Amino acid sequence: MNNIKGIEQKILYKIYKIEVKKTIGQIVSEFTLIILIALSSVFIFSVIVEILNEQASFDLFDFFRDDFDTIRESLLNNSLLFVQELPLPLIYILIGLLLVLIWLLFILFINFNKIKNKLVSFYKFWLK
Amino acid sequence: MAGISDKDIIKKIKNGEIDQYSYIVKKYTTLIYRFIKRKLFKKEETDDLVQNVFISFYKAIEKFDEKRPVKPYIFQIVQNELKMYYRSNKKLVSLDENIYLEDDRLQDIVNDDYLNHLSQEERNIFQQINKGYSYQEIAKQLKKPLNTIKSIVRRARGKLKIDR
Numbered sequence: 001m002n003n004i005k006g007i008e009q010k011i012l013y014k015i016y017k018i019e020v021k022k023t024i025g026q027i028v029s030e031f032t033l034i035i036l037i038a039l040s041s042v043f044i045f046s047v048i049v050e051i052l053n054e055q056a057s058f059d060l061f062d063f064f065r066d067d068f069d070t071i072r073e074s075l076l077n078n079s080l081l082f083v084q085e086l087p088l089p090l091i092y093i094l095i096g097l098l099l100v101l102i103w104l105l106f107i108l109f110i111n112f113n114k115i116k117n118k119l120v121s122f123y124k125f126w127l128k
Numbered sequence: 129m130a131g132i133s134d135k136d137i138i139k140k141i142k143n144g145e146i147d148q149y150s151y152i153v154k155k156y157t158t159l160i161y162r163f164i165k166r167k168l169f170k171k172e173e174t175d176d177l178v179q180n181v182f183i184s185f186y187k188a189i190e191k192f193d194e195k196r197p198v199k200p201y202i203f204q205i206v207q208n209e210l211k212m213y214y215r216s217n218k219k220l221v222s223l224d225e226n227i228y229l230e231d232d233r234l235q236d237i238v239n240d241d242y243l244n245h246l247s248q249e250e251r252n253i254f255q256q257i258n259k260g261y262s263y264q265e266i267a268k269q270l271k272k273p274l275n276t277i278k279s280i281v282r283r284a285r286g287k288l289k290i291d292r
Contacts, residue, residue, distance in 0.1 A: 004158055007157060007179065016146070118144040120145075125147065
């Protein structure tokens with residue numbers, strides 16, 4: 001009977017060891033990826049803003065200081081011009097990164113409860 | 129933990145409550161241990177195999193359909209582990225050795241070379257027996273009468289020199 005108990009304990013110890021490695025690996029890789037993508041997005045966004053500043057593209061929206069009729073007349077034209085002046089390759093990269101970031105956050109949100117339960121189980125096991 | 133079914137436990141484990149796996153381990157270890165011990169007779173190897181079985185089951189639990197019963201699935205893993213064990217120890221068994229197997233150890237015939245003496249049909253039936261199926265289940269699977277299966281097994285036993 002003691003032998004069976006010993007085997008049970010060995011099994012559980014090995015299971016926890018495997019699971020700790022897996023969970024920590026998962027958490028570290030997910031968070032690293034999220035942070036990297038978020039930082040890259042911020043960097044690309046700042047580059048885009050810098051380019052638009054250099055091109056003085058934001059001046060296209062100066063008409064907002066004028067009266068309502070001027071705003072109504074200029075809004076569509078100036079917006080189209082602004083879009084044409086955007087650095088499109090960078091915009092596409094930024095959109096791609098943001099989509100990946102949203103997807104990763106969604107995965108993290110879905111798995112949050114599972115990861116939390118696993119961490120609680122580790123805590124209980126190692127403190128026993 | 130009485131009253132909680134395997135299905136609920138599996139669901140909880142899938143949801144990250146891995147401490148629940150201890151109930152599965154406690155519930156089936158003795159059974160699996162005795163089953164493997166009867167086949168191997170060696171304590172250390174039995175211990176290792178039992179551990180491998182539960183670790184394999186844990187690794188497969190994510191894909192495991194909780195509606196299915198746990199016990200047959202674990203026994204399927206046991207059979208695979210035993211096959212791997214026998215395969216890794218195959219060189220220890222001489223092909224010319226005159227092996228006489230006792231009646232209740234029919235399931236132990238997993239040596240492929242030994243089964244080569246049998247026809248395809250007999251081999252199939254022996255493999256099914258080895259997987260833990262009863263004669264009745266095999267008859268149902270192969271769509272043959274129960275008595276036909278019994279007589280095929282009897283004939284095959286004769287070929288393998290297993291005395292009844």
